[in-house]
Amino acid sequence: MYGKKGKKKKKGGGSGAAGPSQESEAPAEGDEAPLEANAAEAAKKAEEERMIRLLEKCHEERIRFGITAESQAAASAEVAEAANAALADATAAAEASAAVAAASKAKATAARMAADAAEQQRS
DSSP: OOOOOSOOOOOSOSSSSOOGGGSOOSOOGGGHHHHHHHHHHHHHHHHHHHHHHHHHHHHHHHHHHTOOHHHHHHHHHHHHHHHHHHHHHHHHHHHHHHHHHHHHHHHHHHHHHHHHHHHHHHO
């Protein structure tokens, strides 16, 4: 048979200069920035896709519940009207409370004046 004569080369292992099988698999320092940029771009793209799915779902829900721009505007107007009525009620209650406080103060002042007048008559 015809074969090659001579020693066979060892692959990997031995103590010599690092060959291709012994090189580190960690990325070089210059390669980190593109990896981070790729990861950031992938995250951005995933977020955009998530937002699009959410928008599509909201649109489907609006159609399913029959929400139109007009019905939404009418509902918003009702909410604003109710808020204004509640504010008017709160203002009236605050004014009534202030009137009660003023009447109470006037009553206390009148009582004090009557007590002072009675004291003067005794003297």
